Amino acid sequence: MASIKDVAAEAGVSVATVSRVLNSHPSVSEEARTRVLAAVEALGYRPNAVARSLRTAQTRTLGLVISDVLNPYFTELARFVEEEARALGYSVIIGNADERPELQDHHIRTLIDRRIDGLLVSPADGGSSLMRDVALGGTPMVFVDRWIPGIDVPVVRADGTGAVKDLVAHLHGLGHRRLAIIAGPAATTTGNERVEAFREDMRGLGLALPDAYIGQGDFQAASGRRATERFLALAEPPEVVFAADNLMALGALDAIRARGLRMPDDIALAAFDDIPWFVHTDPPITAIAQPTADLARAAVRALADLIEGRTPQSVTLPARLVVRRSCGGAVTNQRSDR
Template identity: 65%
Template sequence: MAGIKEVAAHAGVSVATVSRVLNGSPRVSEDARAKVRAAVEALRYRPNAVARSLRTEATHTLGLVIGDILNPFFAELARAVEDEAREAGYTVVIGNADERPERQDHYVRTLLEQRVDGLLICPTAEVTPLVRDCVAAGGPLVFLDRTLPGLQVPSVRVDGTGAVRELIQHLHGLGHRRIAFISGPDLLSTGRERTRAYVHAMRAAGLEIREEYVEAGDFQAASGQAIAARFLDLPEPPEVIFAGDNLMALGALDEIRARGMRIPGDVALASFDDVAWFVHVDPPITAIAQPAGELGRRAVRTLLERVAGRPVKPVVLPARLMIRRSCGETGRTQR
């Protein structure tokens, strides 16, 4: 098996540079980082932590690597994972990937070095050599909330297809026809799934899918605000802005308010992802709620089955539409 020196020679960089790349250091040029990743892939280099496998003896700790700790959905998810693990006698060590593959790999490597009994990973868009090697090593590993193409890993996730269909039907019933969608990144499984759900739901309702009404954000508030601005500047702006997650919905809300527009009088607003503060704004925001608590609990149970060496099946939980007044409702609120 190739070692770090062979990787350095293949990439034409120093051993120190390879080490920095493998540890997620920002002090490496993008060119050098790309060369190292290509060499790791070509040589099938497996870091020592993976080669020694996920665990040698029980430590009663689990590792959790999540996408963005500042996102309320992930914060609630992490809390549920921690609570369920504690009930089972385990401690959880959490790493925040900040949606960056190199940071994800840094935390995965660190958790492996700490001999966690199992790993829960909410993967970034990129299939990194380290994650692929973790899968090949066959240790206790479960993907949470997202999946990666080409990797056969037990997963625990939410399917919002039915709830998106209910939302579009609801909006159609209220008389809305021009429904714009701020989607998530197409590189992420959740971004692709929500876009497909929107397209299928619009077609099922007999509504036109206009190219200028669909644009991809990055699951961050700034992208939601920028895209909402472009929607509202169109010669024929949409009647509804449907944001693909709660942070992009927040950005859209900021843009609508900055223009002095009324919700839902001037434009309606809906969100995929429900958060606590949605019921405290005026008007309360219609949203698709993901069962983050149940998602985290089921993920821990699934992982512990893997730790025990038992086979597991994928877990798919349904999302739920929460109808409020931001789309023109008459005051009916669900909780």
């Protein structure tokens, strides 16, 4: 592959001049510029980003570490992150942690080794020492969706408390009293937050949330299935199951179907995170939708601000309830925007 030296030779100038042309430095004669450009064209020259990064100490690359690519919520987030980053002149490298802390650390390490300019993280756990070190070590970092309390970096996330309140009110209004929740891992902020908001709102309505109605999940479908099976095996099973993410809702659906129960008559279901498929399940599923695109954009901008020396802003955007038929009542077939 042609290097800058080859271009310089072809154009009959020095490498310094070629570099100036390519970086549109002002003091280059018109003649030199055209000669260089012609040489570039003739050789099909493309600057070596590796060499450039070594010299300039910047890669114009962002790392995005997410907990699970197979989760449509994160897939969508990743897509919008890349879009915004591209608009700002950055590339994105995605690291998929599969909800496994050690895999998360692996990706963080790899990304740091590649000297990415900044890191966008949705932590799969309570935060390894590695993540702490990275944040302290001066690598620009922003948390998105989930965050870690002790680490002082900007956080871009959705606030679900309002939407959870709406949900609980909706369920209560439909006459449901025994509400159960499948929680995310206690180590994640989103895991805790959603349970706490749920418990709080129930208390506000004078309802109890017994421990048996709190299923411990890990944001994966299988755990949603297990938790739901356990609920259904209780002497007094809940009337509603609220899954703290869409994959656990899928698992819950599996379990309900396996038992041959009808929804919403025998049991109701609601989920955090809205996805296109929830419109088409039987019945369509009531869910809490996050403003994914806005979150992604805000997160990338915060990170770019941090990298480029501006002051970044933490952002919290409200999530909203999308009522469908999975909890009962007659509702026109609504859908979330896509």
